[in-house]
Each structure stands twice: as C-alpha cells, then as structure tokens.
Amino acid sequence: MxxxxxxxxxSGIIAAEAEFAATESNLTNASNPNYSVESxxxxxxxxxxxxxxxxSVLGVQRADTPFLDSEINQSNASQSFYSxxxxxxxxxxxxxxxxxxxxxxxxxxxxxxxxxNLAASxxxxxxxxxxxxxxxxxxxxxxxxxxxxxxAAAQSAAGIATMVGQVNQDAQQVAQLNGQxxxxxxxxxxxxxxxxxxxxLVNDLAGLIGASADSNGNVSINGTPLVSGTxxxxxxxxxxxxxxxxxxxxxxxxxxxxGGQIGGALSAVSSLTSLQNNLNSFVxxxxxxxxxxxxxxxxxxxxxGVPIFELTAGEPIAVxxxxxxxxxxxxxxxxxxxxxxxxxxxxxxxxxxxxxxxxLPTGNxxxxxxxxxxxxxxxxxxxxxxxxxxxxxxSSLTTLQSSTTGVSLNAELTKLIQxxxxxxxxxxxxxxxxxxxxxLIQQL
Amino acid sequence: MPISDLSMYDSLSxxxxxxxxxxxxxxxxxxxxxxxxxxxxxxxAYGTSVxxxxxxxxxxxxxxxxxxxxxxxxxxxxxxxxVSTAIETAIQLATQGADAxxxxxxxxxxxxxxxxxxxxxxxxxxxxxxxxYVFGGNQTLTAPYSASGAYSGDNSSNTFTFMDGSTVHLxxxxxxxxxxxxxxxxxxxxxxxxxxxxxxxSAVSATLSALQTGLQQVASANAAMGADLQTVxxxxxxxxxxxxxxxxxxxxxxxxxxxxxTSREQEQSLQExxxxxxxxxxxxxxxVNIIA
Numbered sequence: 001m002x003x004x005x006x007x008x009x010x011s012g013i014i015a016a017e018a019e020f021a022a023t024e025s026n027l028t029n030a031s032n033p034n035y036s037v038e039s040x041x042x043x044x045x046x047x048x049x050x051x052x053x054x055x056s057v058l059g060v061q062r063a064d065t066p067f068l069d070s071e072i073n074q075s076n077a078s079q080s081f082y083s084x085x086x087x088x089x090x091x092x093x094x095x096x097x098x099x100x101x102x103x104x105x106x107x108x109x110x111x112x113x114x115x116x117n118l119a120a121s122x123x124x125x126x127x128x129x130x131x132x133x134x135x136x137x138x139x140x141x142x143x144x145x146x147x148x149x150x151x152a153a154a155q156s157a158a159g160i161a162t163m164v165g166q167v168n169q170d171a172q173q174v175a176q177l178n179g180q181x182x183x184x185x186x187x188x189x190x191x192x193x194x195x196x197x198x199x200x201l202v203n204d205l206a207g208l209i210g211a212s213a214d215s216n217g218n219v220s221i222n223g224t225p226l227v228s229g230t231x232x233x234x235x236x237x238x239x240x241x242x243x244x245x246x247x248x249x250x251x252x253x254x255x256x257x258x259g260g261q262i263g264g265a266l267s268a269v270s271s272l273t274s275l276q277n278n279l280n281s282f283v284x285x286x287x288x289x290x291x292x293x294x295x296x297x298x299x300x301x302x303x304x305g306v307p308i309f310e311l312t313a314g315e316p317i318a319v320x321x322x323x324x325x326x327x328x329x330x331x332x333x334x335x336x337x338x339x340x341x342x343x344x345x346x347x348x349x350x351x352x353x354x355x356x357x358x359x360l361p362t363g364n365x366x367x368x369x370x371x372x373x374x375x376x377x378x379x380x381x382x383x384x385x386x387x388x389x390x391x392x393x394x395s396s397l398t399t400l401q402s403s404t405t406g407v408s409l410n411a412e413l414t415k416l417i418q419x420x421x422x423x424x425x426x427x428x429x430x431x432x433x434x435x436x437x438x439x440l441i442q443q444l
Numbered sequence: 445m446p447i448s449d450l451s452m453y454d455s456l457s458x459x460x461x462x463x464x465x466x467x468x469x470x471x472x473x474x475x476x477x478x479x480x481x482x483x484x485x486x487x488x489a490y491g492t493s494v495x496x497x498x499x500x501x502x503x504x505x506x507x508x509x510x511x512x513x514x515x516x517x518x519x520x521x522x523x524x525x526x527v528s529t530a531i532e533t534a535i536q537l538a539t540q541g542a543d544a545x546x547x548x549x550x551x552x553x554x555x556x557x558x559x560x561x562x563x564x565x566x567x568x569x570x571x572x573x574x575x576x577y578v579f580g581g582n583q584t585l586t587a588p589y590s591a592s593g594a595y596s597g598d599n600s601s602n603t604f605t606f607m608d609g610s611t612v613h614l615x616x617x618x619x620x621x622x623x624x625x626x627x628x629x630x631x632x633x634x635x636x637x638x639x640x641x642x643x644x645x646s647a648v649s650a651t652l653s654a655l656q657t658g659l660q661q662v663a664s665a666n667a668a669m670g671a672d673l674q675t676v677x678x679x680x681x682x683x684x685x686x687x688x689x690x691x692x693x694x695x696x697x698x699x700x701x702x703x704x705x706t707s708r709e710q711e712q713s714l715q716e717x718x719x720x721x722x723x724x725x726x727x728x729x730x731x732v733n734i735i736a
Contacts, residue, residue, distance in 0.1 A: 113501060116505055120604050122583050
C-alpha cells in the first residue's frame with residue numbers, strides 16, 4: 001500500500017488556511033452586531049483501504065438561530081413601538097402638567113375663584129379686572145395646551161414619511177438579497193454574508209414597522225405580504241392627523257395596526273389627538289357653562305347677554321373682544337345694582353357643579369380634569385412599562401442569541417493558537433516526509 | 445455557554461442605562477421633594493392631587509374673602525356703635541332742650557350740637573369700605589345719604605355665601621337702620637334740630653321716644669352684624685383647619701419619603717459605580733492581551 005504523505009499534509013495545510021480565514025473573519029467582525037460567527041466544516045479524507053488520508057474542507061458554516069431571530073424581531077418591534085409611542089406622550093405630559101406654572105385645571109379654578117371674589121365685591125374695579133385676567137389666562141393656557149399637543153402630534157407624524165421610505169428601501173434590498181442567496185446557494189456557496197445582511201434588514205424592518213420574515217426571506221406585516229421572493233411592494237402614507245395610515249401601492253389596502261416605530265408614531269398621533277380633543281371639550285364645556293350664566297346676568301354698565309368667551313367649533317376658546325370689566329355680569333336681577341354680586345356667586349358655584357358636559361367623564365370640573373390627566377398618565381405609564389419590559393426582553397434574547405452567533409474573542413484566539421499549532425505540526429510532518437523520501441533516495 | 449464580547453458590552457450598556465434611568469428618576473424626586481411629578485409617576489395619586497389642589501385653592505380663597513368681609517363688617521359695626529353713642533348724646537341734649545328752664549339761647553346752642561350729631565350719623569351711614577358704600581343696599585357706588593339726610597340707596601342687601609353654605613350680609617338697607625330726612629333716627633334728629641331752633645320745647649320732648657326707638661334700631665342692626673361677624677370668624681377658623689387637613693392629605697399623596705429615597709439613591713449610585721468599574725476592567729479580560 002502506498003501513501004501520498006505530501007498530499008495528506010497539503011490537505012491539512014488547506015484545512016488550517018480555511019480555519020484561519022474563518023477565525024480572521026470572526027475576529028474582524030467581533031463588533032458587528034449583524035454578524036453570525038462562522039466555522040469550517042471538515043471531513044476525513046479516506047484512503048484506498050478506507051484509512052484516513054487527510055482532511056477535506058466541506059464548506060463554511062454560519063451559526064444560525066431561526067427561532068431566536070423571530071423572537072428578537074418581535075421584541076425589537078415591540079420595543080421600537082413603545083419607544084416611538086411613549087416619547088411623544090411623555091413630552092405631552094409636560095404640556096398638560098408643567099412642573100412649574102399654571103395648568104388648565106388651575107387656570108379654571110383661578111377663574112372660578114375670581115368670580116367668587118367678584119361676588120364679594122361686585123362693584124370693585126380690581127375684582128372685575130381679575131376676572132378678565134383669569135379668563136384671558138385660561139384662554140391663553142387652553143390655546144397653548146391645544147397648540148402644544150397639536151405640534152407634538154405633528155412631530156410624531158412628520159417622521160413617518162421618512163420611516164416609510166426606509167421600509168421601502170429595506171424591502172427592495174431584501175428582495176434583491178433573496179435572489180442573490182438563491183443563486184449563491186445553488187452554486188454550493190454558504191451565502192453566509194448575504195444571510196447576515198438579510199437578517200439585519202429584516203430586523204430593521206421589524207423595528208420600523210413590525211415586519212416578520214420566514215426562512216426564505218418572505219417578509220410580511222401582520223399577514224400582509226411586503227416582500228415575496230424577489231418582489232417588494234412599495235408602501236405609502238395616506239390621510240393625515242388621527243386618520244393617518246400606511247397603504248399598499250394601489251391604496252386599496254390599509255395596513256391594520258402596523259407595529260414598530262411607525263405603529264408607535266401612528267398610535268402616538270392618535271393618543272395625542274384624542275387628549276387634545278378631550279381637553280378642548282373640557283375647556284369648551286366650562287366656557288359654555290360660564291357664558292350661559294354670564295349672559296343671564298347684568299353688567300355694571302347695564303349690559304346683558306355679553307359672553308365671556310368666544311367659542312368657535314374646532315378652535316380653542318378665546319376671550320370675547322367686546323367684553324369689558326363693566327360688562328362682566330356680577331348682578332342677577334336687573335341693571336343698575338352695582339352691589340349685587342349674586343350672579344357672580346352662581347358662576348363661582350359652577351366649580352362644584354357636576355356634569356359640565358355629557359361627553360366627558362362624570363364629576364365636577366376638577367374631577368373631570370383629574371380624570372382626563374389621570375387616564376392619560378396611566379396610558380403613558382403603561383407605555384413606559386411595556387417599553388422597559390420589551391427592552392429587557394430584547395436584551396435578554398440578544399444575549400442568548402449571541403451565545404450561539406456572536407464572536408467570543410477568547411474562543412477565537414484559543415482556536416487561533418490551536419490552528420497555528422495544527423499548521424506547524426502539519427508543515428513539520430510534510431517536512432519529515434520530505435526528509436524521509438530524500439533519505440531513501442540517497443540510500444538507493 | 446460561550447459569551448460573545450459584543451453581548452457583554454451590550455448587556456453592560458443596557459444595565460448602565462437601566463441604573464442611570466432609575467438614578468435620574470430618584471434624583472428628580474429628591475430635587476423636587478415630590479414622589480409624583482407627572483401624571484405617569486402615579487396616575488391615581490396625580491388625579492387626587494389635582495382635585496386636592498383645587499380644593500386648597502378654593503379654601504384659601506374663601507379664607508382671604510372671609511378676612512376681607514370681616515374687615516368690612518368690623519368697620520361697619522364700629523360705625524353703628526359710634527351712631528349709638530351719638531344717639532345717646534342726642535337723647536341727653538333733647539332732655540335738656542325739653543326742660544322748661546332751658547332758655548331760647550341755650551336751645552339754639554343745643555340745636556347746633558344736634559346738627560353735629562346729625563352730621564356724624566349721616567357720615568356713619570355713608571361709610572365706605574374699599575370704595576363701596578355699606579349702607580346703601582345694592583347701590584354701593586353712590587353715597588346713600590345726602591347732607592340733608594335724603595336716602596338714595598335701595599332697600600335690598602347683598603349677601604355672600606361661603607363654600608360651607610353659610611351666608612353673611614355684605615351691604616345693608618340704610619333706610620331700615622337710619623331712616624331718612626323724614627323718618628327713622630335721621631328724621632328724628634332733623635326734627636329735633638328744627639324744634640330746638642324754633643324753641644318749641646313740646647316738639648323737642650316729643651322726639652325723645654323716637655330717639656329711643658332709633659337707638660334700639662341701630663343696636664338691633666349692630667347685633668345682626670355681630671352675628672354675621674361670628675359667622676365669618678367661624679368660616680375663617682373652619683377653613684383654616686380645612687386648609688391644614690387638605691395640605692396634609694396632599695403631602696401624603698405626592699410628597700417623597702426623603703429617607704427612603706436617599707437610601708435608594710445611594711444604592712443606585714453604588715450600582716452605577718460597580719458597573720462602571722466592571723466596564724473599565726473589561727479591557728483586561730480578553731486573551732488577546734495575554735498572547736500579544
């Protein structure tokens with residue numbers, strides 16, 4: 001039986017080179033979060049009699065965790081959703097409940113307190129000025145709150161177009177990669193780098209819109225296909241404000257409840273618009289009630305029927321420009337009685353009246369405001385808690401995945417030493433074989 | 445289980461973020477002294493604080509108003525007391541004028557003195573507080589009495605109802621207390637002055653019982669005002685207690701347990717220091733530093 005010692009040694013050197021290459025790739029990608037650690041698959045080369053005759057490189061294998069990929073994408077979608085949802089809501093909390101200064105509830109109370117003061121001093125010019133100031137302050141805060149919430153909603157909506165553009169770009173790239181992966185694998189390649197790129201794009205799509213993908217790279221959003229094989233659809237925005245939606249190309253299908261950052265931003269727009277509507281209704285109800293009683297009374301100048309606030313549908317309240325200190329109706333029964341403050345007293349008592357508006361939560365004025373802010377606070381708190389949980393889950397899953405697909409420098413460096421030793425030993429074996437052959441030739 | 449280097453840094457970064465977020469929240473609470481700084485900190489507590497703050501504002505406003513009204517009624521009551529004193533003086537002067545031994549010249553002098561009493565009563569009836577006339581009914585912007593004692597106020601009175609439902613008068617029907625140039629105490633004093641000037645002792649004598657009646661009317665009005673003052677004092681006392689109770693409840697709802705928060709802050713700072721120290725040590729761990 002003859003043995004080709006050089007061929008055996010050469011196969012070992014080739015295997016060591018392949019292992020070096022994989023380890024080098026692993027080391028250079030140690031900080032790449034989208035990289036899956038690679039290893040070389042080896043097989044024993046059989047000799048003529050079935051004995052070992054070297055080593056063969058079967059290919060490069062990429063560490064893969066399909067189940068964890070899917071779980072991570074879901075966690076990423078959830079974390080991105082609640083992050084995009086809770087941030088604008090937290091900003092809105094500072095608008096409705098500023099750390100310093102007066103909020104809407106206090107402004108309303110100040111107005112009622114000013115009417116109480118007027119009831120005690122109906123002829124007093126400064127008491128009348130205070131009512132005007134309190135009304136102007138309430139109007140200003142109502143306008144500031146409404147406009148602040150409107151801006152917060154607009155800012156959330158403004159980023160959606162850019163994100164939809166990114167989704168379309170990612171989807172196109174996934175479709176292209178799907179084609180390249182099929183070709184590469186058909187040619188016997190591992191397509192490891194291409195699969196890494198595709199996984200990264202799918203993860204990006206999960207974070208952007210809550211997309212998920214199957215093992216062949218077909219991407220869908222809540223069951224609606226986005227990428228099928230090598231074809232990607234192009235999404236677009238439709239509608240505006242609270243009715244803003246994401247639509248498929250022909251516009252006939254609206255994506256129901258997209259997730260990720262886009263879903264979070266859409267939900268934030270909806271929540272902020274709802275809060276703005278509730279607060280506008282609250283302030284308008286208070287203004288209507290005050291107006292009704294004011295119009296039933298008489299001013300110091302004998303005027304009657306002059307409202308305190310101007311109410312325009314869809315607009316925040318404003319102080320009636322025709323209102324003067326003299327036309328504030330402190331008196332109840334008739335004109336020409338400057339000492340009568342009974343109507344002002346009735347207006348002040350509205351503060352404790354129940355049911356200012358049937359569309360709002362029940363209770364008196366402050367209880368209604370408390371319920372609106374409290375309910376919004378609960379929404380923000382839940383979003384924050386969900387974000388924290390999703391972030392913890394994502395961190396935990398990513399760590400778990402990294403134990404399979406991540407690069408451990410220590411492990412790779414240990415392998416490097418091992419491969420170096422293998423190469424040295426194999427090289428020396430080849431050298432020994434050569435020496436042996438040379439000796440034999442010399443002896444002949 | 446192998447641990448990738450990237451996941452080690454990622455986990456460290458996540459842990460540091462979590463600790464720093466918690467630390468920031470604790471420091472915000474310590475900075476404000478409040479556990480609840482925004483609705484999401486504790487939605488139910490925040491809602492409760494909204495209602496309590498409104499109640500506090502209204503109760504404080506009630507106390508301030510009660511104090512203003514107390515000042516007004518105290519001033520008016522003082523004026524009624526001075527009117528009572530003036531009427532008693534007038535009774536003495538009328539008694540002298542009704543005496544048969546009083547000469548015509550002395551009666552002229554008495555008439556002059558009664559004129560001064562009359563003026564002081566009219567001045568008291570024109571009492572103002574913070575620019576508002578107290579004894580003109582709802583006509584608070586014009587003096588209810590002219591120099592001659594003519595009444596131009598009305599016969600109503602303005603009242604104020606506090607949060608607890610108790611009601612007090614803010615203005616009074618002056619005519620019911622002082623009458624006018626032809627009735628009540630002012631009318632009686634006017635008639636007395638006329639009788640003294642005319643040297644008509646029987647007419648002077650006839651005013652004595654009317655003076656007594658006037659004295660009783662003023663005393664009765666002052667007693668009613670005293671009852672209002674008692675009501676106001678009771679409102680101030682009750683609302684001050686109410687303010688204290690609301691403030692205590694509010695503090696319990698939103699304020700921070702400083703000792704507990706300080707302890708938490710120390711624990712979180714230690715965690716942050718430990719993680720930072722661990723991060724600094726990471727560079728020494730990989731094998732690359734050993735085999736290089």
